[in-house]
Amino acid sequence: MYTPELLKSIQDELANLKDQGKYKIERELTSAQGPEVKIGDKTVLMFASNNYLGLGNHPELVAAAKAALDQYGYGLSSVRFICGTQDWHRQLEQKLAEFLGVEDVILYSTCFMANLGFFASLVNEPFGQNEYQDVIYSDELNHASIIDAFKLAKKERVEKRIYPHSDLAALEKMLADDATSNFRHKIIVSDGIFSMEGDMAKLPELVALAKKYSALLFVDDAHGVGVLGQHGAGTPEHLGAHGQIDVLSGTLGKALGGAVGGYLAGKKVIIDFLRQKSRTYMFSNSLPPMVVAASLKALEFLAKNSELTKKSAANTQYFRTQVKALGFKIPDGSHPIVPVMLGEADKAQAMSKRLLAEGLYVVGLWFPVVPEGTARLRFQVSAAHSQEQLDAALAILEKVGKEMKVIN
Numbered sequence: 001m002y003t004p005e006l007l008k009s010i011q012d013e014l015a016n017l018k019d020q021g022k023y024k025i026e027r028e029l030t031s032a033q034g035p036e037v038k039i040g041d042k043t044v045l046m047f048a049s050n051n052y053l054g055l056g057n058h059p060e061l062v063a064a065a066k067a068a069l070d071q072y073g074y075g076l077s078s079v080r081f082i083c084g085t086q087d088w089h090r091q092l093e094q095k096l097a098e099f100l101g102v103e104d105v106i107l108y109s110t111c112f113m114a115n116l117g118f119f120a121s122l123v124n125e126p127f128g129q130n131e132y133q134d135v136i137y138s139d140e141l142n143h144a145s146i147i148d149a150f151k152l153a154k155k156e157r158v159e160k161r162i163y164p165h166s167d168l169a170a171l172e173k174m175l176a177d178d179a180t181s182n183f184r185h186k187i188i189v190s191d192g193i194f195s196m197e198g199d200m201a202k203l204p205e206l207v208a209l210a211k212k213y214s215a216l217l218f219v220d221d222a223h224g225v226g227v228l229g230q231h232g233a234g235t236p237e238h239l240g241a242h243g244q245i246d247v248l249s250g251t252l253g254k255a256l257g258g259a260v261g262g263y264l265a266g267k268k269v270i271i272d273f274l275r276q277k278s279r280t281y282m283f284s285n286s287l288p289p290m291v292v293a294a295s296l297k298a299l300e301f302l303a304k305n306s307e308l309t310k311k312s313a314a315n316t317q318y319f320r321t322q323v324k325a326l327g328f329k330i331p332d333g334s335h336p337i338v339p340v341m342l343g344e345a346d347k348a349q350a351m352s353k354r355l356l357a358e359g360l361y362v363v364g365l366w367f368p369v370v371p372e373g374t375a376r377l378r379f380q381v382s383a384a385h386s387q388e389q390l391d392a393a394l395a396i397l398e399k400v401g402k403e404m405k406v407i408n
Contacts (some may be wrong), residue, residue, distance in 0.1 A: 021346030022366055027356075032057040033258060035384040043394050044356065047379045048363045049258070051229045052336050053160045053308040055383025056258035059118040060301060061294040069291030074285040081275070092292050095299050096263055099233055100225075100250075102245030104271040107292075109284045111187035111222045111251035111262030112145040117280035118218070118247065118264055120151040122185070123158045125277060132184040135159040137174055139166065141197065143220055145190055159183070165194075186213060192221035193228075194234030197380065198337030198371045200224075203241040210246070218247045219225045222262075226255025227336060232302045252291065256298040268392045309317065311383035312336055315390060319381050322394050325326050327407035336381040339365075340397075341374065342406065348375040351404055359398040 017023040031038035033056035037046045055061055062349035070086070078084035093105040108114040123134050136153075138146060142161050150160055161178075164170040171188070178186065188210050190201040203220065209216040221234045229237025234250070236242045247270060252261035264274060274281060302309070316336045323330055329341045342348045348364030354361055356379075381390075401407040 008285060018331075021204070021344075021349045027361075032036045034135075035382055035386070035389055039356075040357075043362045044359045045389055045396075046142045046361050046363050047381070047385075047393055049380055049382065050223070050254035051258045051382050052255040052312055052380070053144055053232075053383070054382050055226075055256065055298055055301070055308075058257075058301075059318060061257050061297050064297035065290035065294040070291040072289035072368065074290075075288050078286065079282060079284060080286050081282060086286075086292070087116070088287065088292045088296065092143060092262070092299075095296060099302075100248055100265045101233065101236075102248065102265040102267070104268040105265045105288055106271045106278075106281060107276050108262040108264070108281055109287065110222065111249055111252065113280040113284060114249045114262040114264045115143070115145040115149045115220060116152060116269070117274065117278035118249065120152040121145075121274055121277040123153040127185065133157060133159060133182075133184040134187065135161065135178055135181070135365060136187045136189055137161045137163060137215070137401050139163060139194075141165045141192050142189060142195050143195060143222070146191075146220060166199070166202060168209065170203055172209055172213075175209060175215065179213065185216035187218055188215050189218045189221075190218050191223075192337050193223035193337070195223050195337065196339065196365060196376075197331055198335040198339055199331060200235055200239065200333070200335070202237045203236055203245070207241050207244045208272075218249070219242045219245045220249045220252060221337070222251040225250045226298070227309065227312055229309075233302060233305065252295045253285075253299075255381065257291075257294050258295065260309055261287050261291050261295060266389050292394075296368075308383045312381070315383060316381045316387050318387075319379070319390055319394070321391075323379075323397070326394070326398050326401065328397070328401065338379040338381060340378055340379060342379040343373060345375045347404070348377060348408075351406065352377060352402060354400045354404065356395060358392050358396045358400060359402075 027039055029037050030040060033049055033051050035046055036043050072086060089107060093107055096105040134157060136158060153177055161174045163174060188206060190206060192201055199250050206217055224235035226232045228235050233242060236245050236247040247264060249264050249267040253259055320338055345366030348366055352362060352364040360381050365378050
């Protein structure tokens with residue numbers, strides 16, 4: 001039973017978040033996801049979605065999902081190893097493996113669950129060794145799912161080293177210092193695209209370090225797949241490291257249709273091991289047939305047509321150039337994630353509200369989502385945005401920026 005003390009402490013914490021301007025608000029959409037959405041009866045420009053290719057409501061994906069619903073039903077009501085595997089699940093895993101340049105793929109309910117499942121399985125398993133310790137080297141700006149995954153690793157089984165963001169000299173020093181240590185496994189962990197910054201990991205250099213120090217390289221490319229590379233295969237393809245990453249995690253819930261679903265991709269022996277040991281796979285319901293069918297359609301779409309990936313890149317370059325020209329501070333980069341840096345949480349929240357009132361939906365982010373003092377608006381550009389919509393968003397941003405004295 002809840003105690004008055006517990007409820008009072010929770011109420012105090014909520015009040016504290018509101019006082020600091022850090023209380024998050026969920027706005028209810030009354031339409032499908034797209035370059036424009038409805039909030040109630042009001043239509044606004046959507047610049048806060050991971051729908052990078054505009055596939056979230058694409059007619060071909062919707063049709064594929066509807067057909068799967070008729071053929072295979074709504075859900076499997078089970079996990080994969082009991083009675084929850086359909087032929088389309090394996091087909092999607094095989095298609096993803098081809099697409100990503102790996103031997104095999106395993107599907108998860110989300111990329112978050114994939115990341116949790118990988119580290120908990122690999123690090124906590126003794127593999128016949130009673131006494132051992134592994135070491136993980138992680139970029140300080142890696143996604144929350146990776147941070148939480150480390151919390152599932154048994155403390156007595158793993159050392160965790162956090163290196164400064166993209167500082168590969170610091171990473172190499174850590175690896176060199178551990179070169180004579182008796183660690184069982186060394187694992188380098190990085191996002192492909194850092195979701196709050198929009199910048200890319202230095203993947204070719206990370207590949208080289210992993211080879212030099214006999215470490216496994218794990219890359220979460222949730223924000224890269226579908227968006228980057230000649231064929232949309234993600235950050236590794238874009239940077240010339242396609243097929244060279246030991247383990248990739250990714251999602252079906254962003255560029256590839258925006259629903260749910262994640263995966264791990266790598267050597268077949270690792271994927272087979274995860275099917276046997278990964279608790280977030282073994283004890284989570286199978287992906288719904290309509291999600292699997294729509295994801296297959298998204299991969300087919302990318303294989304036939306690179307225009308959406310090119311349009312995403314062109315829209316991003318235009319939007320980044322114009323935002324800089326207006327005088328806003330944004331980090332360098334070429335990804336559709338475009339952070340407009342504001343510093344303080346209350347300013348980011350207030351500006352987000354003003355922009356929405358003017359018809360532009362973009363979300364403010366602040367601690368603990370980003371480091372203290374680095375609050376920002378995170379714009380996300382889509383291939384579905386027209387030139388008119390990009391210009392309309394820029395005009396609203398300029399107007400509100402000047403009203404709030406963020407720019408002159």
